[in-house]
Amino acid sequence: MxxxxxxxxxxxxxxxxxxVYGVRLATRACGLRYVGRDDVLFVEMDEGTTVxxxxxxxxxxxxxxxxxxxxxxxxxxxxxxxxAGNANAFTGEExxxxxxxxxxxxxxxxxxxxxxVFVASTGVIGERLDDTKITGALSAMKNDLAPGNWEAxxxxxxxxxxxxxxxxxxxxxxxxxxxxxxxxKGSGMIAPNMATMLAFVFTDAAVPAPILQAVLEDxxxxxxxxxxxxxxxxxxxxxxxxxxGRAGNxxxxxxxxxxxxxxxxxxxxxxxxxxxxxxxxxxxxxxxVTITVTGAEDSGAAKRIGLAVADSPLVKTAIAGEDANWxxxxxxxxxxxEEASREDMAIxxxxxxxxxxxSAVPGYDEGPIAAHMRGAEIDIxxxxxxxxxxxxxxxxxxxxxxxxxxxxxxx
Amino acid sequence: MxxxxxxxxxxxxxxxxxxVYGVRLATRACGLRYVGRDDVLFVEMDEGTTVxxxxxxxxxxxxxxxxxxxxxxxxxxxxxxxxAGNANAFTGEExxxxxxxxxxxxxxxxxxxxxxVFVASTGVIGERLDDTKITGALSAMKNDLAPGNWEAxxxxxxxxxxxxxxxxxxxxxxxxxxxxxxxxKGSGMIAPNMATMLAFVFTDAAVPAPILQAVLEDxxxxxxxxxxxxxxxxxxxxxxxxxxGRAGNxxxxxxxxxxxxxxxxxxxxxxxxxxxxxxxxxxxxxxxVTITVTGAEDSGAAKRIGLAVADSPLVKTAIAGEDANWxxxxxxxxxxxEEASREDMAIxxxxxxxxxxxSAVPGYDEGPIAAHMRGAEIDIxxxxxxxxxxxxxxxxxxxxxxxxxxxxxxx
Numbered sequence: 066m067x068x069x070x071x072x073x074x075x076x077x078x079x080x081x082x083x084x085v086y087g088v089r090l091a092t093r094a095c096g097l098r099y100v101g102r103d104d105v106l107f108v109e110m111d112e113g114t115t116v117x118x119x120x121x122x123x124x125x126x127x128x129x130x131x132x133x134x135x136x137x138x139x140x141x142x143x144x145x146x147x148x149a150g151n152a153n154a155f156t157g158e159e160x161x162x163x164x165x166x167x168x169x170x171x172x173x174x175x176x177x178x179x180x181x182v183f184v185a186s187t188g189v190i191g192e193r194l195d196d197t198k199i200t201g202a203l204s205a206m207k208n209d210l211a212p213g214n215w216e217a218x219x220x221x222x223x224x225x226x227x228x229x230x231x232x233x234x235x236x237x238x239x240x241x242x243x244x245x246x247x248x249x250k251g252s253g254m255i256a257p258n259m260a261t262m263l264a265f266v267f268t269d270a271a272v273p274a275p276i277l278q279a280v281l282e283d284x285x286x287x288x289x290x291x292x293x294x295x296x297x298x299x300x301x302x303x304x305x306x307x308x309x310g311r312a313g314n315x316x317x318x319x320x321x322x323x324x325x326x327x328x329x330x331x332x333x334x335x336x337x338x339x340x341x342x343x344x345x346x347x348x349x350x351x352x353x354v355t356i357t358v359t360g361a362e363d364s365g366a367a368k369r370i371g372l373a374v375a376d377s378p379l380v381k382t383a384i385a386g387e388d389a390n391w392x393x394x395x396x397x398x399x400x401x402x403e404e405a406s407r408e409d410m411a412i413x414x415x416x417x418x419x420x421x422x423x424s425a426v427p428g429y430d431e432g433p434i435a436a437h438m439r440g441a442e443i444d445i446x447x448x449x450x451x452x453x454x455x456x457x458x459x460x461x462x463x464x465x466x467x468x469x470x471x472x473x474x475x476x
Numbered sequence: 477m478x479x480x481x482x483x484x485x486x487x488x489x490x491x492x493x494x495x496v497y498g499v500r501l502a503t504r505a506c507g508l509r510y511v512g513r514d515d516v517l518f519v520e521m522d523e524g525t526t527v528x529x530x531x532x533x534x535x536x537x538x539x540x541x542x543x544x545x546x547x548x549x550x551x552x553x554x555x556x557x558x559x560a561g562n563a564n565a566f567t568g569e570e571x572x573x574x575x576x577x578x579x580x581x582x583x584x585x586x587x588x589x590x591x592x593v594f595v596a597s598t599g600v601i602g603e604r605l606d607d608t609k610i611t612g613a614l615s616a617m618k619n620d621l622a623p624g625n626w627e628a629x630x631x632x633x634x635x636x637x638x639x640x641x642x643x644x645x646x647x648x649x650x651x652x653x654x655x656x657x658x659x660x661k662g663s664g665m666i667a668p669n670m671a672t673m674l675a676f677v678f679t680d681a682a683v684p685a686p687i688l689q690a691v692l693e694d695x696x697x698x699x700x701x702x703x704x705x706x707x708x709x710x711x712x713x714x715x716x717x718x719x720x721g722r723a724g725n726x727x728x729x730x731x732x733x734x735x736x737x738x739x740x741x742x743x744x745x746x747x748x749x750x751x752x753x754x755x756x757x758x759x760x761x762x763x764x765v766t767i768t769v770t771g772a773e774d775s776g777a778a779k780r781i782g783l784a785v786a787d788s789p790l791v792k793t794a795i796a797g798e799d800a801n802w803x804x805x806x807x808x809x810x811x812x813x814e815e816a817s818r819e820d821m822a823i824x825x826x827x828x829x830x831x832x833x834x835s836a837v838p839g840y841d842e843g844p845i846a847a848h849m850r851g852a853e854i855d856i857x858x859x860x861x862x863x864x865x866x867x868x869x870x871x872x873x874x875x876x877x878x879x880x881x882x883x884x885x886x887x
Contacts, residue, residue: 123810125818155806155818157835190803191836300807378789378874379882386883392601395566396711399536407536407566424568425602463789464883468876471790472797 074345074353074441074461075228082215082233085246086269087111087309091209092221095198098150098188103221105199107206108145108265109175114309116142116183117278119285121302127154128161129184130301132168136180140274142307143181144171145265146199147222149250153186153194154300163196170200174207185263185303187250188224219248222263225470226250226346232338234331238324241314243270245331249339251299251346264289264304264339270328271310272317279320280329281306288336291368291458292344293375306332344459349466352384354443354459361454366403370449371458373401381463387438389431391419398449409450416444485756485764485852485872486639493626493644494655497680498522498720502620503632506609509561509599514632516610518617519556519676520586525720527553527594528689530696532713538565539572540595541712543579547591551685553718554592555582556676557610558633560661564597564605565711574607581611585618596674596714598661599635630659633674636881637661637757643749645742649735652725654681656742660750662710662757675700675715675750681739682721683728690731691740692717699747702779702869704786705758717743755870760877763795765854765870772865777814781860782869784812792874798849800842802830809860820861827855 088110092103118137120130136142146167153160168182175182186194219229233246251262272280285304310316317325345353356374361367374380377397383390391412398405412420415437419429437443443462499521503514529548531541547553557578564571579593586593597605630640644657662673683691696715721727728736756764767785772778785791788808794801802823809816823831826848830840848854854873 121810122813123807124813124816125806125810125821152803155803155821155831155835157819157833159835190806191831192803193836300810378878382879382882385879388883392563392566392603395536395601396534399532399534399711402533402535405535408568410536410566420566420602422568424566424570425604463879465876465879467789468793468796468874468879471793472799472875 071227072346072350074350076342079216079219079229080231080233082213082231082246083235083244084212085244085267085309086311087114088267088307089210089212090214090218091206091211092214092217093202093206095148095202097148097195097198103217104149105202105206106147106218106221107203107210109210110142110144110307111309111311112143114142114307115140115272115274115277117274117281117306119282119304121299123300125155125300127152127186127300128156128164129153129186130303131161132164133183133185133303133305136183139180141181142183143177144175145183145305146171147185147263148199149222149224150188151186151192151194152188152190152301154190156191156193159193163194166196167199170203174203183305185301187222187263187301190300215246215248219250222248222250224250225348228346230339230342230346232335232342234334236327236331238270238314238317238328241312243268243312243314245335247335247339249343251343262289262299262302262343264336266306266332266335268306268308269310269312270308271312271314272308272328276317276319277306277308280332283329284333284336287333288340291456292340293372293458293460341459344461347461348470349464350461351464352441352443352462354384354445354461355457356460357446357457358449359446359455360448360450360452362404362452363454364456365454367454367456368458370398370401370403370405370447371456373397374445374447375458375460378463381460384443385462385464389414389419389434389438394445394447398447404451406450411448411450413446414444482638483757483761485761487753490627490630490640491642491644493624493642493657494646495623496655496657496678496720497722498525499678499718500621500623501625501629502617502622503625503628504613504617506559506613508559508606508609514628515560516613516617517558517629517632518582518614518621520621521553521555521718522720522722523554525553525718526551526683526685526688528685528692528717530693530715532710534711536566536711538563538597538711539567539575540564540597541714542572543575544594544596544714544716547594550591552592553594554588555586556594556716557582558596558674559610560633560635561599562597562603562605563599563601563712565601567602567604570604574605577607578610581614585614594716596712598633598674598712601711626657626659630661633659633661635661636759639757641750641753641757643746643753645745647738647742649681649725649728649739652723654679654723654725656746658746658750660754662754673700673710673713673754675747677717677743677746679717679719680721680723681719682723682725683719683739687728687730688717688719691743694740695743695747698744699751702867703751703755704783704869704871705755752870755872758872759881760875761872762875763852763854763873765795765856765872766868767871768857768868769860770857770866771859771861771863773815773863774865775867776865778865778867779869781809781812781814781816781858782867784808785856785858786869786871789874792871795854796873796875800825800830800845800849805856805858809858815862817861822859822861824857825855
């Protein structure tokens, strides 16, 4: 990760992460862009590991995304190779061959089919990726593979991130304890339309690929797709979930399985934890903002209203300025295009009502609201007064730090 | 207008503006929010003046917008009352009564129907507007009404604007010279979904209301709807066009009239000139950016791609940093959701090819591109390689100045 100041919203420390049976990780400094830090992650998973994935909806997706989309059809994963510093995006035919060479090298080392090797690249767009730096390192990295290298792995995949991101949950399926553990990177170019960054989640539960895919899509919808930093969508966003089956539970059989909801909740929680950490590392972020929308036509409308507020530069700069400028919230609700009642709309900031029935609460006390705005955790609740739809979304403020980071990232 | 530094992108001076026969203007300092400057504009138009309008698509539109939408049905305009500093938005039932009282006062002064009085308010959202400050001043303002007070009018309607905005064109309809002249305000909360600020255009041409409406909608689509500062949409956006008929031309009879295209072009040009000035006054703007998209599926797709690039915080901060980071342009094209060919896409910056056939132009000379990025007028051309659709959109960069202005606007 770049040597910038750690986000003031960062967790105190990287979490204690358990071993996920059947998963081994190694990292290495391959000098792709960064100096003096690991920038490649190599993960080996036991044979029989199933895989699920969701990817950027960008129409200019990078070659590694194309590769993973195709590989996903096989439903099995044996390896993951990730590099930071170069996104291998918009690199033409040569970019695809770069992927193929990396995949082939990993497949040969592990003696598996190329379609069981997954890849992801993050960093600058439009520059050629020198894959020999990766392929030349994989053999040595294979010797370093070990369970539990989570923090090093999370650090190796970071770009403008200021802290490594990890999350884990354990649950019991049919009397057997299974673990879900994941890492993520991302701090700008974060917006819905899917995964919105790189995140890799691993479990030792036994879950057939189609069920795993359903669980992951649900988790993504309830986590990464409800967070936004700047509304921009990367060409490389990738969320993968691997299930080794090594915990020894009876494989989940589908949505009717009594354990399905238990497992789904665990994956949701890991993804939401990671998604929140990505927002907390939003470029230049000084405040973590939770926006709860109620009273919308349906939950989809509530989510779109929430994201319109969360993505509004005027709302985000007001929050940066610790200004409870709820007029801008009204503006952002209006631009969402979703139905909202001007007569019944109500807004609460930090739990304090500022607007009700379509206008300012007469003589409301600005004191506690101003105090709330000075804090690092901002809560905005909006009831739009037309139905029962609800959704919560998360974002950060827009500060000078965002400009600093992004006005000279490449140079 | 606020006492901030004039935008470096401002025109050298307010244009020479002609008299538009049948239009008289007056301004006054009514102390609604600002101190020591005019903040109310009163315009009287001759009887028989036709009117057209387009308004914000916000679902939380302000009461003045509601009023104008209804009044537009009558097709005639005798007066316009505009105030700056308070948007009279999200002010509930009381906000609507505020409008009604202002309208009634103007209608009584001019002895006309209330439905011929148009109103607009701009400024802070959610605060009660003290209409007595306006109604109490109208009578004195009536005595000040005079043709040609354009610059004072443009200044009176400004909020965070750093310079007054005016534009004019003259054309000949059936041998008679007619004039089109307009003023505008707006520097933030500017985005498509219609007028995106306040703009008032006046002509002495004779044009029936339905034809005037068609001309205005066309002009809006080719000007304000193709510019963006921050993607935010105001609750108050209003674009009105009044035609007094005092030039004495034979009234336009419709799209088949040989003079229709001439008049339409003049209104388009005035609107585009005003729209460009609004972008040039974008909050904190240091660069005026023209984005031309070709090769899209159709012109609508081209416009949406252009606006996705124009609204991308990552593209806008890169431009602020004078960084020709075309990878972010690729990202933004991808997030538009419109069809684009990764194999055939090409990007030119300042006329210099940086990417062709889906990857970087090998060994392109960064020198002239870097020189172009240091200038104040940035040209980006994108060919997405799938069809014949074309569109041009305009925006500005995203700088520390935007944060400065918006993090403490209300306090």
